[in-house]
Amino acid sequence: MSLAGGPPKALNTSQRLAVLLGFSGLFILLLATFGSSFPHTAAWLTASLGAIGLGIVWFSRAAYSGHGAGIKNDGVWFKSISGRGIWAWGLGILLTGFYIVLYFYPEYLGLVADGPNRGLISFFDPLSRALSGNPASQWFVYGTLYTLAILAFGIKFIWKYRHNRYEILRTLSVMFFQLAFAFIIPEIMARLNGDLPYYDLKNIWPLNYYNFERYRINGFINAGDIGLSMLLFGIASTLVITPVLTYFYGKRWYCSWVCGCGGLAETAGDSFRHLSDKSLFAWKVERWVVHSVLVFVVLMTTAVIYSYLGPDNSKYWLSRGQFLLGVASLLTAVFAWVMVFRRKELKKDARYGAIGYFVIIAGLLAFHLLSDSRHVFLFRSETLRTTYSFLIGSIFSGVIGTGFYPIFGSRVWCRFGCPMAAILGLQQRLFSRFRITTNGGQCISCGNCSAYCEMGIDVRAYAQKGENIVRASCVGCGICSAVCPRGVLKLENGPRKGRINPREVLLGNDVDLMNLLNEK
Amino acid sequence: MHILIIGNGISGITAARHIRKSSDHRITVISGETDYFFSRTALMYVYMGHLTFEQTQPYENGFWEKNRIELRNAWVESVDAGGKSVRLQGGETLEFDKLILATGSRPNKFGWPGQDLEGVQGLYSKQDLENLEVCAPDNRTCKRAVIVGGGLIGIELAEMLRTRDIPVTFLVREASFWDGVLPSGDSAMVNEHIREHHIDLRLDTNLKEIIPDDRGKARAVVTDKGETIPCNLVGLTAGVTPNIGFLEGSGIETDKGVLVNRFLETSRPDIYAIGDCAQQRDPIGRRRPVEAVWYTGRMMGEVVARTLCGDRREYCPSHWFNSAKFLDIEYQTYGWVSSDQNKIPGERHFHWRHPRQKVCITLAYEAGNRQFLGINTFGIRMKHEAFDTWLTESRTVDEVVHRLEDACFDPEFYRSHQPQIRAAFEKHQTVNA
Numbered sequence: 029m030s031l032a033g034g035p036p037k038a039l040n041t042s043q044r045l046a047v048l049l050g051f052s053g054l055f056i057l058l059l060a061t062f063g064s065s066f067p068h069t070a071a072w073l074t075a076s077l078g079a080i081g082l083g084i085v086w087f088s089r090a091a092y093s094g095h096g097a098g099i100k101n102d103g104v105w106f107k108s109i110s111g112r113g114i115w116a117w118g119l120g121i122l123l124t125g126f127y128i129v130l131y132f133y134p135e136y137l138g139l140v141a142d143g144p145n146r147g148l149i150s151f152f153d154p155l156s157r158a159l160s161g162n163p164a165s166q167w168f169v170y171g172t173l174y175t176l177a178i179l180a181f182g183i184k185f186i187w188k189y190r191h192n193r194y195e196i197l198r199t200l201s202v203m204f205f206q207l208a209f210a211f212i213i214p215e216i217m218a219r220l221n222g223d224l225p226y227y228d229l230k231n232i233w234p235l236n237y238y239n240f241e242r243y244r245i246n247g248f249i250n251a252g253d254i255g256l257s258m259l260l261f262g263i264a265s266t267l268v269i270t271p272v273l274t275y276f277y278g279k280r281w282y283c284s285w286v287c288g289c290g291g292l293a294e295t296a297g298d299s300f301r302h303l304s305d306k307s308l309f310a311w312k313v314e315r316w317v318v319h320s321v322l323v324f325v326v327l328m329t330t331a332v333i334y335s336y337l338g339p340d341n342s343k344y345w346l347s348r349g350q351f352l353l354g355v356a357s358l359l360t361a362v363f364a365w366v367m368v369f370r371r372k373e374l375k376k377d378a379r380y381g382a383i384g385y386f387v388i389i390a391g392l393l394a395f396h397l398l399s400d401s402r403h404v405f406l407f408r409s410e411t412l413r414t415t416y417s418f419l420i421g422s423i424f425s426g427v428i429g430t431g432f433y434p435i436f437g438s439r440v441w442c443r444f445g446c447p448m449a450a451i452l453g454l455q456q457r458l459f460s461r462f463r464i465t466t467n468g469g470q471c472i473s474c475g476n477c478s479a480y481c482e483m484g485i486d487v488r489a490y491a492q493k494g495e496n497i498v499r500a501s502c503v504g505c506g507i508c509s510a511v512c513p514r515g516v517l518k519l520e521n522g523p524r525k526g527r528i529n530p531r532e533v534l535l536g537n538d539v540d541l542m543n544l545l546n547e548k
Numbered sequence: 549m550h551i552l553i554i555g556n557g558i559s560g561i562t563a564a565r566h567i568r569k570s571s572d573h574r575i576t577v578i579s580g581e582t583d584y585f586f587s588r589t590a591l592m593y594v595y596m597g598h599l600t601f602e603q604t605q606p607y608e609n610g611f612w613e614k615n616r617i618e619l620r621n622a623w624v625e626s627v628d629a630g631g632k633s634v635r636l637q638g639g640e641t642l643e644f645d646k647l648i649l650a651t652g653s654r655p656n657k658f659g660w661p662g663q664d665l666e667g668v669q670g671l672y673s674k675q676d677l678e679n680l681e682v683c684a685p686d687n688r689t690c691k692r693a694v695i696v697g698g699g700l701i702g703i704e705l706a707e708m709l710r711t712r713d714i715p716v717t718f719l720v721r722e723a724s725f726w727d728g729v730l731p732s733g734d735s736a737m738v739n740e741h742i743r744e745h746h747i748d749l750r751l752d753t754n755l756k757e758i759i760p761d762d763r764g765k766a767r768a769v770v771t772d773k774g775e776t777i778p779c780n781l782v783g784l785t786a787g788v789t790p791n792i793g794f795l796e797g798s799g800i801e802t803d804k805g806v807l808v809n810r811f812l813e814t815s816r817p818d819i820y821a822i823g824d825c826a827q828q829r830d831p832i833g834r835r836r837p838v839e840a841v842w843y844t845g846r847m848m849g850e851v852v853a854r855t856l857c858g859d860r861r862e863y864c865p866s867h868w869f870n871s872a873k874f875l876d877i878e879y880q881t882y883g884w885v886s887s888d889q890n891k892i893p894g895e896r897h898f899h900w901r902h903p904r905q906k907v908c909i910t911l912a913y914e915a916g917n918r919q920f921l922g923i924n925t926f927g928i929r930m931k932h933e934a935f936d937t938w939l940t941e942s943r944t945v946d947e948v949v950h951r952l953e954d955a956c957f958d959p960e961f962y963r964s965h966q967p968q969i970r971a972a973f974e975k976h977q978t979v980n981a
Contacts, residue, residue, distance in 0.1 A: 096744060098876030102711040103597035193961040308608060467957055468932025470871050470880070472842050473558070473606045474590035479599050488606055509959050511598075513873040515880060515929035518957050532569070535932055537847040538864040539940075541854065 042090035050083025060151035061137060070154035077172070081180045088184035097191035099511055101480070109434065110299045116434035124431030131422040134166040159215035171211055174292065178206045181295035188298070194506045194519070198284055202291035205230055210288050223251040227258055230286050232265040234325040235448035237416060242336040245344065271455055277521055278462025279452035280504020287448075289441060292430065293482065294505060297438025301482035301507065304437035310484055314444050314501065315380075321420060322450040323384050327391045328416045330355050334395055335409035349396070356392050359385060370458050373528065420445060439482040443501055453500030461521040462504065463528075464497035466490065469536035471516045477508035491516050494534040498527060550574045551856060552634065552644035554624050558842055559823025560650030561585040562849025563856075564617050570857045575616070576642065578634075580623030582674050584609060588652075589842055591677050592704045596711045601674075627798040629816040646856055649795075649806055649814070649821040650849070653788035653840050656697075660784075662758030667766035668782040671705050680708075683781045687714045690780040694718075694769045696755045697786030698725050700872050703738075705783045706747050707875050717748040717777055719755055719769075721786075731910045732888050733899035734924050738874050741906050745875050758782050788840050790825040803827055805838045810862040812852045820855070822848035832865065834884055841870060867939040868922070869932060877906050882935035883922025885912040895921060898945070900965075900972045902927070907965065913945035920948045928965060929957035949973045 039047065056076035059066075066072040092100060108115040129136050138147025145153075149164050152172060156164035182203040189195035209230045217224055225247035233239045239262050248255035273281045283290045293301075304310075334348055341347045346354070363385045371378050429441025442449050456462060464487070471494070477487035483501045487508045490497045497517075509517040532545035551567060553560040556579035564575050590604040612619050623637045633643045655670025657663045667683050669676055684690035693709050695702050698720030706716045722728060724735040725742060742749045754772040761767040768778045790805035801807045801815035805827030812820045823845035828837045839845075847865055854861045871880045886895055896915045901908035907927035913920050920943050923935060934955035938948055953966045 096876055101596075101598040105600055106597045192959060193963070194959045197961055306603075467929070468936065469843055469846075469869065470932055472589040472871075473587040474593060475587060475599055475603045475606065476590075476593065479603045492606060506959060513878065514871040515878050515957060518929075518959060520960070532566075533850050534846070535936060536843055536866055536869055537850055538861070539866055540864070541851065541861065 040090055043087050046083050046086035046090055048083075049079050049086065053077065053079030053081075053083060057148060057151070061148040063138075063147055066151070069151060073151060073154055077176055081176055084180035085183050088187045091184075092187045092190075100188050101476075101511065104299075104302060110302070112303065112435060120432055120434045123433065124427055127422075127426040127431050130166060130170055131426060137166050137169065139166055156215075159212065160218040162218065174288070175206050175211045177296045178288075178291045179203055181298065182291075185295050185298050189510060192506070192510050195510060198506065199294065201285045202287075202294060205286045206288055206291050221251055221254065223247060224255055224258070227262075228288070229258075229261065229265075231288070232270060232282075232448060233262065234266075234322070234329065234451065235287070235289070235446060236262075237325050237329060237421065237447070238413075240329060240333055241413070242332075245336075270452065271459070274452055274455040274462075275459055276461060278460050278502070278504050278519075279449070279456045280462065280502075280519070282452060283442060283449060283503035284505045289425065289429070289446065290439075290503060293433075293438040293442060297430075297433050297482070300433045300438045302437070302479050303435065304439060304443070304482055304484035306478050306481070306484050306486050308486075311486075314484070317444045318446070318450045318453075319380070319384060321424075321445055322447040323387055324416060325420070325447040326359075326388055328412045330392065331395060331409040332413050352392055352396055356389060359388060366458060373458070420447075437482055437484070439484075439503070442503065443483050449501070449503070456502070457498065457500040461524060461527070463520060463522070464490075464502065464508065465518050465520050465522075466494050466496060467514075467516045467518070469494060469534035470514045471534075472514055474513060476511040476513065477517060480507050480511045482507070487517070494531045496527060496529050549645045550576065550643065551646045551648065552642060553577045553648040553650055554634070555579060555650035555652055555823070555825075556582065556585045556619070557588060557650060557652050557823060557845065558585075559652075559845035559849045560648060562846045563648055563650065563822060563853045565615070566850055566853030567856055568615050568617060570853070573856070574618070576618040576620060576644075578620045578622055578624055578636070578642075580621065580637070583619065583621050584612070586674070588672070591671070591674065592708050595677060595680060595708045624794055626794055627800065627819075629799045629819055632818070645818065647819045648852060648856075649792075649800075649819065649825055650823045650845075651791045651794075651825045653824040654791045655701075655784050656787045656789050657784060658786065660696075660755055660757060662760060662766065663784065665758055665760050665766045665782075666764055667780060668758055668784060670784045670788075671701050671708075672788065680781075684709060684712070684714055686712055690714050692717065692777070692779040693781040693783060694755075694777055694779045695783040695785055696769075697784065698722060698751075699785060699787060700726075701788075702783070702785035703742065703874055705785055706742070707745070709781075709783075710745055710747065714781075715748070717750060717779070718742065719750050719753045719771060721752070721754050723752050725749070725751070727887055728890070729887055730924065731885060731897055731899065733897075733901060734908060734910050734926060735887075737901060737906060737908050737926060738877070741875055741877055788824065790827065790838060790840075792825055810864075811855060811860060812848060812863055820852050822852050828863075832863070833868075835865070835868065843870065867936050869936070874926075877926050878929065879924070879926050880930055880932075881922065881924045882930065882932065883912070883920070883939050885910055885922040885924045898949075898973055898976050900969050902965065902968075909969065911945055911948065918944040918946060920945045923948075929959075931955045931957045 053076045056072060105111045109119065138145050138149040140146060144150065145163060149166055149169055152164035152169045155172060156162060156168045182199050185199050186196050210228045214226050214228055218226065225244040238244065248259040284294055334351060337344055337346060337348045337351055339347060341350065366381065367378065374381065424445040425441045429445060432440060471491040473488055473492045475488050477491060481487050482505060483503055485499050485502060487497055504519055506519050509519060533542045551573050553564055556577050560577055564577055567573055567575055584605050585607065586604040587606060590599060593599040594601050594604060624634050625637050626635045633641045635641050653672060655672050662668065669679050684693060692715045694717045695705050696719045702718065706718050709716050724732060725738045727735040739749060756770045756772050758766050759768045759770065766779065766782050768776050769782055770776050792802055792806055795802060795806065799816060800819060805825050806814055806821035807829050808814055808821050808826045809829055812822055812826065814821050824840040826848065831837045844865065848863055851861050851863045867883055869882045873879065886892060894915045896913055898911045899908065905927065909928060910924045912922045920938060949970055952969060953964060956964065
């Protein structure tokens with residue numbers, strides 16, 4: 029349907045001034061990038077970051093404070109920035125460009141291979157020195173801007189959903205984890221103990237795919253007890269902490285309360301959540317792609333570790349053979365457990381699971397038979413690692429994942445690419461108490477829940493059948509429940525019995541008919 | 549067997565889906581309104597920019613072919629009940645073995661002078677939405693809108709127009725918003741909320757006539773208070789009436805709607821009517837004979853599908869429930885809570901309202917045996933299942949108040965209002981003892 033009209037989509041005066049303030053902050057960064065030198069760098073840096081942050085907060089105030097608490101989606105599809113208009117494409121190209129420069133041409137940001145950095149990177153030196161004592165790197169610049177975005181847009185999000193305590197607490201949580209765990213603590217650890225590898229403790233393998241690489245393992249080991257305990261924490265995060273928390277709360281404890289990628293998607297990406305593709309086709313693609321990434325990262329990590337382990341266990345506790353056997357046994361145990369206890373729930377997905385499992389086991393076997401110290405399965409393990417790092421770590425999570433926020437929505441990486449989300453999703457689908465319950469027969473099929481699901485889940489398809497939503501990809505952001513005009517959806521942890529409840533007839537109709545059709 | 553369904557709203561589509569689930573009958577659905585089923589209740593969100601029209605369609609376009617449900621975009625002109633065929637506009641006829649009438653409603657017009665002028669419309673169909681985009685795309689084209697009729701659609705239309713900063717005057721016949729349905733406490737809170745949203749609410753005011761400009765477009769309305777209000781759009785939202793004009797002369801017995809028995813069968817064999825357009829010959833419990841509600845349409849669709857698949861069933865809905873959203877306030881109701889003037893003998897109410905927020909509830913109970921009759925909630929989400937069970941078990945109001953927490957469906961971490969409600973209830977009991 030064509031929209032002949034012009035609904036109000038222009039910014040009010042305060043919002044325009046706020047945008048001007050924010051852009052003036054960005055402009056200072058741009059000048060620094062192109063080599064302008066500033067006297068009193070610290071003051072200019074503060075002014076720049078302050079202007080960006082204040083601009084965003086002021087904008088939010090101008091947008092939301094005059095209106096009563098409630099859902100604020102008026103005109104979302106009419107606005108250029110959130111409706112895939114010219115501004116959205118412009119922003120998308122800008123962000124994509126930024127990521128390409130950051131990952132592949134950091135020299136344009138001022139990186140100098142041998143010598144002090146220049147440009148934008150050196151502009152951030154005062155802040156970096158204040159925290160860690162070291163000059164800034166391009167990653168420090170990125171981390172600072174990233175944290176600023178989560179904090180400022182986090183405030184915007186809280187303003188927008190101020191009637192909803194779940195959203196407020198969740199957002200405070202991602203703001204805290206980003207500021208403390210991703211930004212401040214690693215810098216301070218670097219100041220206290222220069223030997224420690226940079227470690228954002230909430231960044232868990234396999235999202236943190238490089239956590240077990242040789243230089244990091246050596247770094248951990250050489251840093252003594254503290255390093256060793258960090259290494260053990262890293263292993264426990266994946267094998268113990270993650271499954272336990274996911275059992276009790278679903279994957280949301282990580283994806284929308286802790287994770288930095290999720291944090292950015294939920295705050296800076298909130299205006300784009302409705303752009304995710306809800307089609308069945310997209311769901312199919314999602315399952316194949318994200319689980320393939322998972323298989324890839326398991327094989328890649330195993331290969332990388334395998335390549336630096338010795339033939340005996342003198343250096344790293346494990347020999348190559350022991351390590352491979354360990355990985356294979358763990359996978360077999362998990363696979364067997366799933367097949368024995370969850371086969372009925374999985375139906376034909378069990379077959380795909382089995383394929384994934386056998387690909388990995390075959391891969392492991394191939395490692396062992398076809399590998400020497402540097403080659404793994406005919407490839408150099410280093411090639412495998414750099415391929416993953418390039419394709420998944422940079423292109424997928426950065427350039428596509430964030431660069432295309434305004435076009436494909438805010439969770440492209442989380443949905444299609446993140447191997448951590450894939451593991452948590454399997455756990456959530458199979459061994460969790462979390463579900464979204466639907467409220468009897470109250471659904472009116474309006475579609476707000478599906479539209480505002482950033483993960484592209486067709487929530488309505490379940491709600492209109494009175495069926496609980498138990499989906500691997502659900503990150504538990506709670507927005508479907510918030511935007512529901514009839515109070516139909518609720519995120520809950522509860523007993524596993526009756527968690528998956530296919531229905532034919534909804535509550536409110538003839539009791540006999542419900543019993544007849546729902547019990548069969 | 550060929551089953552023909554006229555109307556692709558929630559009733560007709562639910563019937564089609566359920567027939568397909570348990571049979572291989574040939575199914576054809578005819579609609580002149582749209583190609584595909586969409587959620588009528590979501591039309592407002594398209595105008596407000598929350599959703600695209602495509603997002604109001606609950607099934608992907610390929611769903612219908614995959615499930616062998618044939619769709620025809622056409623208007624039905626007449627039904628030949630004896631010859632078992634329908635005639636489409638343009639002359640084509642379609643034969644059927646069974647016919648389901650699910651043609652929904654159309655907005656009421658009560659013979660107001662000027663009611664058919666350009667710029668005067670209801671809000672029911674997709675065509676209404678398209679008209680609205682022409683008449684009220686923004687506040688330059690539409691400098692003021694007047695809405696006539698204080699019901700659920702009226703307040704939705706007001707909310708819609710306000711999202712485009714169009715000034716709205718809302719004429720409500722009753723002394724308080726929707727007070728033929730809501731008890732006075734609930735209704736009063738909604739009045740306040742309407743005004744909070746800068747809607748010019750005129751209670752106890754009727755439309756007298758709509759005045760055209762020299763090009764035949766609505767220019768102003770005149771109220772029974774003698775006031776002339778200039779406007780560019782007049783929204784007629786004084787309820788709906790079954791959309792059955794095309795059945796005239798078909799021999800199918802009608803009154804306000806198509807008359808049906810409890811099996812949803814019309815007066816002619818093999819013809820059924822469901823949803824808004826059906827009228828029960830004998831009202832079920834306290835339900836109205838014509839129920840123009842999403843949920844009841846869906847339930848009738850579920851039931852008639854069983855019948856057509858060989859398991860002839862009565863329409864026996866469980867306890868009444870409904871919901872709506874008044875601007876920012878969600879409303880749910882379970883069981884029967886009467887308005888002040890419609891209370892049944894012995895019906896008592898307990899009303900609690902939050903001291904600051906727009907949150908309130910009203911519980912209805914029977915004074916003698918204290919049986920719980922129903923609840924209205926505003927700004928609190930409650931569990932359908934809990935109240936359905938309590939109503940079936942004939943719980944007392946005391947038990948319900950005591951266990952209200954078990955029925956709460958608000959999101960996690962929300963503050964519970966239950967302690968205040970219980971305290972207020974106990975006080976209410978001592979005062980009224």
